[in-house]
Amino acid sequence: MTLLELESVTASYGPVQVLDGVSLSVPEGGAVGILGANGAGKTTTLRSISGTVRAGGRILFEGKDIRGKRPEQVAALGIAHVPEGRGSFGALTVRENLRVGAYLRRDRKGIAADIEFLLDLFPNLKERYKSNASALSGGEQQMLAVGRAVMAKPRLLLLDEASLGLAPSTAKVVYDAIARLRRESGIAMLVVEQNANLAFRLVDSATVLETGRSVLSGTTAELKGMDEIRRAYLGG
Amino acid sequence: MGQFIQLFVDGLSNGSIYAVLALAIVLVNQATGMINFAQGGMAVLSAYATWWLTEHGLPLVVAILVSILLSFVLGGLIERFVMRRFERGDPDTAVVVTIGLLTLITGICGWLWTYNNKQFPSLFSLKTVDIFGAAVSVRSIGTFLVIVAIMLLLQALFLGTKLGLALRAVAINPQSAAFSGLPVGRLLMAGWGLAAALGAVAGALVAPQLTLTPGMMDSALVYALAAVILGGLSSPIGVVVAAWLIGVLENLAAVYVHFIGYDLKVAVPFILIFVVLIVRPQGLFGRKVVVRV
Numbered sequence: 126m127t128l129l130e131l132e133s134v135t136a137s138y139g140p141v142q143v144l145d146g147v148s149l150s151v152p153e154g155g156a157v158g159i160l161g162a163n164g165a166g167k168t169t170t171l172r173s174i175s176g177t178v179r180a181g182g183r184i185l186f187e188g189k190d191i192r193g194k195r196p197e198q199v200a201a202l203g204i205a206h207v208p209e210g211r212g213s214f215g216a217l218t219v220r221e222n223l224r225v226g227a228y229l230r231r232d233r234k235g236i237a238a239d240i241e242f243l244l245d246l247f248p249n250l251k252e253r254y255k256s257n258a259s260a261l262s263g264g265e266q267q268m269l270a271v272g273r274a275v276m277a278k279p280r281l282l283l284l285d286e287a288s289l290g291l292a293p294s295t296a297k298v299v300y301d302a303i304a305r306l307r308r309e310s311g312i313a314m315l316v317v318e319q320n321a322n323l324a325f326r327l328v329d330s331a332t333v334l335e336t337g338r339s340v341l342s343g344t345t346a347e348l349k350g351m352d353e354i355r356r357a358y359l360g361g
Numbered sequence: 362m363g364q365f366i367q368l369f370v371d372g373l374s375n376g377s378i379y380a381v382l383a384l385a386i387v388l389v390n391q392a393t394g395m396i397n398f399a400q401g402g403m404a405v406l407s408a409y410a411t412w413w414l415t416e417h418g419l420p421l422v423v424a425i426l427v428s429i430l431l432s433f434v435l436g437g438l439i440e441r442f443v444m445r446r447f448e449r450g451d452p453d454t455a456v457v458v459t460i461g462l463l464t465l466i467t468g469i470c471g472w473l474w475t476y477n478n479k480q481f482p483s484l485f486s487l488k489t490v491d492i493f494g495a496a497v498s499v500r501s502i503g504t505f506l507v508i509v510a511i512m513l514l515l516q517a518l519f520l521g522t523k524l525g526l527a528l529r530a531v532a533i534n535p536q537s538a539a540f541s542g543l544p545v546g547r548l549l550m551a552g553w554g555l556a557a558a559l560g561a562v563a564g565a566l567v568a569p570q571l572t573l574t575p576g577m578m579d580s581a582l583v584y585a586l587a588a589v590i591l592g593g594l595s596s597p598i599g600v601v602v603a604a605w606l607i608g609v610l611e612n613l614a615a616v617y618v619h620f621i622g623y624d625l626k627v628a629v630p631f632i633l634i635f636v637v638l639i640v641r642p643q644g645l646f647g648r649k650v651v652v653r654v
Contacts, residue, residue, distance in 0.1 A: 175540065200542035212537035214530050216595070225530045228523070229542040277541060 127185075128153045128313050129174070129281055134182035135337075136166075136173045143169045144180070145337040149315075151281065156307055156314040158324040158331030158345075160358055166337040167317040168209055171283045174315070175199050175206040186281070201229055205274035209285040209317075211266045215259030219250055222258050222269055226276030236276070242309075243272045246302050264295035271303060275312070284316045288323050300326050321358035325349065366495040368612045374501040376608025377508050378570065381563040382578065382585035383592070383600040384511055385556045390594050391519055392552025393440070394532035395452065398459040401578030401585070402466035403439075403557050407432040408564030408573055409470055412481055421482050429561040436557025437550035448535075448549070470575035481568035504566050508601060511559065515597040528552050580627075584608075587630035591637050592646050599646025607633065 129151040136144040144166045151157045159167045173180035176196045184192050191199060196206070205226075214222050223243065227236045244251040247268040253261055258269055267287055274282055287303065288296035304327050307314060318324035324331065325345050332342040333354070341348075348354045382401060389397040407428050414424035443462065447455040485503035489496040519525040531538045531548045539545050564578075571577045584607055592603030607630045615626040637644065 177536070196536070196539035197542050197544055200540055206540045208537065208540065212534055212540065214533045214537060216533055217526075217529065221526055221530075224523075224526055225538065225543070226541050228527060273537075273541060 126153045127151070128155075128187065129315065130183070130185040131170070131174070132183040132185070134170065134173055134180050134184060136169055136178050136180045138169075138178070143337055144173065146182070146339070147332075147334065147337065148339050149332040149342065151313050151315050154311045154313050155330075156316060156328040158321075158328035159315065159317045159334060160321050160324065160331050160348075160354075161334035162357075163319075164336075165334040167334055168285055169337075170334070171206060171285050171315065171317055175204060175283060177206075200277060200279075203278075203280035204283065205277045205279035205281070206283040207270045207274045207285060207287065209289060211263075211270040213258040213261070213266050213269055216257060218257055219254050219261070219269060222273050223276050226273035227278075229277060235278070239276055239278070243275060246306055247272060263290050264292075264299060267291065267299050268302065271299075271306070275306065275310070279312060282312050282314045284314055284318075286317055286319060288318060288320050296320070296323055297326075303327055321348075321354070363494040364616070365613075366493050368616055369609055370492065370495045370497050370501070372609030372612035373505065373605050374498075374608070375612065376588075376605035377501070377504045378567050378581050379584040379588050379607060380508050380601040380604035381504075381511065381559070381566055382581055383588040383604050384508070384515060384597055385559040385563060386585060386589050387594060387597055387600050388515060388559055389552060389556040390532070390589075392528040392532055392555070393444075393448070393549055395444075395448075395455050395459070396586075397553075397556065398456065398582070399439075399462035399466060400459075400556065400560055401582035402463040402470075403432065403436065404560035404564040404567070405470055405573075405575060405578050406435075406466050406564075407557070407561035408481065408568040408577070409474055409479075411561070411565055412479055412568070412573055413474075415482055421484060425484070425561070425565045428565070429558045432557040432561040433554040436560075437554035439557070440550045440553035441546070444553070445546070445549070467575045474575075476575055479573040481565075481573045483569035484565060500569065504570075507562070507566060511562065512597050512601045519597070524551075583627075584630055587634055589644075590634050591630070591644060593644025596644070596646040599644060603645060 127150050131147055131149050134144055134147045147166065147170050149157060159170060161167050169178060172178045174184055176194050176199045180192050183190055186202060186204065191202065214225060223240055230236055249265050250268055250272060253265060258266060261269060287299055300323050316324055316328055328345060330342065330344045331348055332339050382404065385400045386397060389395060389400065410431055411424045411428040414427055415421055444455065447458050483500055485500040487498055487500055489498045519529060527543050527548055531543055531545050535545045568577065588600050588604035588607055592599030611626040611629040614621045614629045615623045
């Protein structure tokens with residue numbers, strides 16, 4: 126069953142049209158990648174879903190159009206956005222960051238169990254549990270950002286460029302943990318990533334954007350087999 | 362010795378005035394990330410509201426409670442309809458807007474109620490009790506206790522409650538807060554409302570001592586800001602201790618340090634600020650902000 130469906134979504138920043146017909150769909154429990162060069166509209170696609178930019182076209186979540194909703198309303202529907210740049214609450218501790226993530230929940234036991242699960246998934250966070258987020262390394266902040274999103278118990282995770290600014294080995298650790306998260310939680314994911322090799326560790330299928338349009342989509346295996354994808358995104 | 366204790370106790374009493382205003386500044390800062398220079402003016406407006414209500418026959422306690430409620434609403438409205446436009450932009454602009462608000466509110470108070478002193482009824486008795494040879498008014502003790510209570514409440518709010526955590530999160534990163542489902546606009550309004558309500562308490566505590574005028578809080582605001590820097594913006598307990606320290610030190614300096622005297626004692630908190638900013642920029646009790654990139 127389809128969880129999220131984008132139909133010819135458009136968006137612009139002032140007079141500059143950034144999205145010019147993006148279509149894709151994420152099945153329940155599935156993971157879909159968005160590939161594309163800088164400026165292709167990957168981040169804007171996620172923003173149009175989470176309500177931080179105004180969008181045209183149709184954005185259906187569980188069959189209902191969610192365009193025009195404010196970010197906190199979208200979050201309440203079960204969509205968690207892990208923004209580019211991680212968006213940590215620097216002056217709050219790791220513990221407090223995770224608590225903020227669970228703001229909409231009332232089930233104390235479930236919250237405690239999820240924190241337990243996350244600290245097991247990201248052991249680094251366990252060591253830094255009482256430190257301020259601003260004192261964490263880039264990789265740890267990325268883990269925290271994912272953790273905060275997961276604390277909301279979302280149906281869909283929007284993951285924006287989780288590898289940005291991380292050493293390749295750290296980025297792999299982060300992606301492997303997210304892949305494990307996906308296996309154990311069944312949360313559906315829409316993943317923006319410049320580094321297609323990393324994205325393919327996590328997603329089943331992907332859509333390629335070029336200047337704000339979906340130009341191609343297919344399963345991971347299909348895409349890996351295409352010459353132009355290999356040349357453009359997989360380093361030959 | 363008797364003189365020393367008297368100076369010390371009077372200093373604590375003055376310091377309490379600075380403390381309550383400083384607490385309101387900390388509250389707004391923790392809840393919106395801003396320094397609100399209009400805090401003193403808002404407290405004065407609340408004090409006038411209380412005074413006006415008592416003049417129209419309401420008992421003082423009831424008048425104070427009504428004024429606290431009105432101030433909460435007004436604080437929220439100021440956030441929604443004035444500050445909201447500036448919160449996303451340059452923080453310096455927002456600070457200038459609060460200074461403008463201070464001038465505006467002071468002007469409105471003067472226009473409505475003139476610049477003449479008004480006698481504001483005291484919540485506590487003016488009788489004095491003898492403590493270690495110093496005469497201490499019941500009012501000072503009452504003020505002192507109310508401030509300690511507010512301080513502990515704020516500390517508990519920010520560190521021990523979900524609302525406090527949500528207020529802080531919104532102040533630090535509104536966008537991330539929204540992504541976690543926090544109602545950002547309503548929380549910002551609540552932060553300003555709470556600070557304005559606290560301002561109403563401050564006004565009611567301070568007005569009997571300073572006598573009510575539109576500029577009543579101006580010099581207290583300067584001391585309160587000094588206390589905020591000294592104590593650390595993130596620490597309710599810190600700013601109260603700092604405010605008491607300032608009150609006591611300036612009193613002692615005025616008498617025991619001859620070249621300072623009563624004329625120069627206003628300089629004492631600023632000397633303290635210089636020293637603290639050089640030695641411990643995060644304030645005596647503030648948390649150091651470490652940023653790794």
